[in-house]
Amino acid sequence: MEALGQRTALVVAHPGHELRVLHWLEACQPTVFVLTDGSGRLGKSRLNSTSRVLARARASHGTIYGRYSDRAIYQAVLNTNTSLFSRLTDELADALIHDEIEFVLGDAAEGEYMVHDLWREVRLAAVQRASSVLGYEMAHFEFPVDMHPLSCPKGVESAAIYFRLNERDFLKKQSAVQTYPEIHQFALAAYQEFGQNAFRNEQLFPVTDKSLFQPDMHQPPPYELHGEKLVAAGCYPQVVRYRDHLRPIMRSLQRLSKQAA
Numbered sequence: 404m405e406a407l408g409q410r411t412a413l414v415v416a417h418p419g420h421e422l423r424v425l426h427w428l429e430a431c432q433p434t435v436f437v438l439t440d441g442s443g444r445l446g447k448s449r450l451n452s453t454s455r456v457l458a459r460a461r462a463s464h465g466t467i468y469g470r471y472s473d474r475a476i477y478q479a480v481l482n483t484n485t486s487l488f489s490r491l492t493d494e495l496a497d498a499l500i501h502d503e504i505e506f507v508l509g510d511a512a513e514g515e516y517m518v519h520d521l522w523r524e525v526r527l528a529a530v531q532r533a534s535s536v537l538g539y540e541m542a543h544f545e546f547p548v549d550m551h552p553l554s555c556p557k558g559v560e561s562a563a564i565y566f567r568l569n570e571r572d573f574l575k576k577q578s579a580v581q582t583y584p585e586i587h588q589f590a591l592a593a594y595q596e597f598g599q600n601a602f603r604n605e606q607l608f609p610v611t612d613k614s615l616f617q618p619d620m621h622q623p624p625p626y627e628l629h630g631e632k633l634v635a636a637g638c639y640p641q642v643v644r645y646r647d648h649l650r651p652i653m654r655s656l657q658r659l660s661k662q663a664a
Contacts, residue, residue: 406431406506406542412499413462414509414529416522417441418453418469419586420548421462424508424605425576426566429460434502436495438522439476440469441585444638448472449585456579466498467491476518480648481641485655488525492659495529500536508607511545511554514616514624517643519548524656527610532663544607547615551597552604556613563608573603618645 411433413421418441421428428435435457440448450469457464471479479487499507507530512520523545534541544564547554555563568576577599580590593602618624623645630642643649 406433406508409505409542410503411506411508412436412465412502412504414495414507414522414526415548416510416516416519417473418449419583419589420510421453421456422576422580422583422586422590423510423548423552424546424607425456425460425579426568426572426605427508427607428456428462429575431506432460432462433506433508434463434465434498434504436465436467436498437469438467438491438525439471439473439518442472442474444474444633446472446474447585449583452583452585456583459579467495473518476521477639477643480517480521480643480652483648483651485652488521488652488656489659492525492528492532492656495525496532496536499529499533499541503537504533504541505539506542507544509543509545510548511550511608512614512616513547513549514618515549515626515629517624517626517630517645517649520616520624520626521649521652524653528656528659528663530610531660535663543610545610546605546607550615552601553606554615555606555608556611556615558613559608559611563606566605568603568605576602618650 411431413433414436416438418437440450442448509526510519512523530541530543580586627644633639634642
C-alpha cells in the first residue's frame with residue numbers, strides 16, 4: 404500500500420470526496436483537510452457525515468476542516484479575493500510542515516466544479532512551499548472525483564498507483580456510501596454513468612504539469628455553463644467566470660508556487 408508507514412495528508416475541496424479513495428484512507432489514516440462544509444446552494448452541511456467516515460477509518464482532521472460554506476467561497480471568487488487564498492495556502496503549508504507530511508493526496512482539476520479546481524491550485528502552492536521548508540520533495544498524488552475512477556492524464560499512467568478492491572473492501576465502501584445520505588444522489592448518478600463495478604477501483608496519479616482538465620480561453624469550462632443555469636434559476640446572483648474571476652486568483656497562487664521552488 405503506497406504511503407503506508409508514511410505521514411500522509413488528504414486535501415479535498417468538499418466533504419464526501421474521501422469516499423472515492425476510502426480503501427487508501429483506511430489503510431493510511433491521513434490527516435484530512437477539507438475546504439468547505441459541502442453545504443452547496445441549499446445551505447445544508449455534510450461535514451458530520453465525513454467526520455463519521457474519518458472516525459471509522461481512524462483518520463484525523465486538519466486545521467482547515469469545513470471552515471467555509473460553498474456560498475462564502477463562491478463570493479470570495481467573485482470578489483477575486485486573492486489574499487484569502489494566499490492565507491489558506493500559507494496555513495495549509497504550515498500544517499504540512501508541522502506534521503512533517505511525506506505523502507499528499509488531493510482531488511484533481513476536472514473542470515466540472517470551480518472550487519475543486521481552485522483548491523487544487525492552493526494545494527499545489529502549499530505542497531511546493533512545505534517541501535522547500537522541509538528539505539525534501541513530498542510525494543504528491545491526486546485522484547478523479549467526477550470522472551471515471553480510472554481516469555488519468557496521458558503520459559503518467561505508468562507512475563499511477565492502482566488498487567483493485569476485493570469483495571470485502573468493496574462491500575465496505577458501498578456501505579460507507581449508503582450511510583452518507585448527502586452523497587447518495589451523486590453516487591446513484593455515478594453508478595448509472597460508469598457502472599457500480601467501476602468503483603472497485605481506486606487510482607492515484609502523480610501531480611505533473613499534465614492535468615485531467617486544462618482551461619481553454621476560447622471555450623468556457625463546464626462549471627461556467629452550470630453556473631449560468633443556476634443564475635437563471637435565481638440560485639446565485641452572478642456567474643463565476645474563469646477569465647474574470649478564477650484566473651487572477653490562480654495566477655497569484657502560481658506565483659506563490661514559483662517563489663517557493
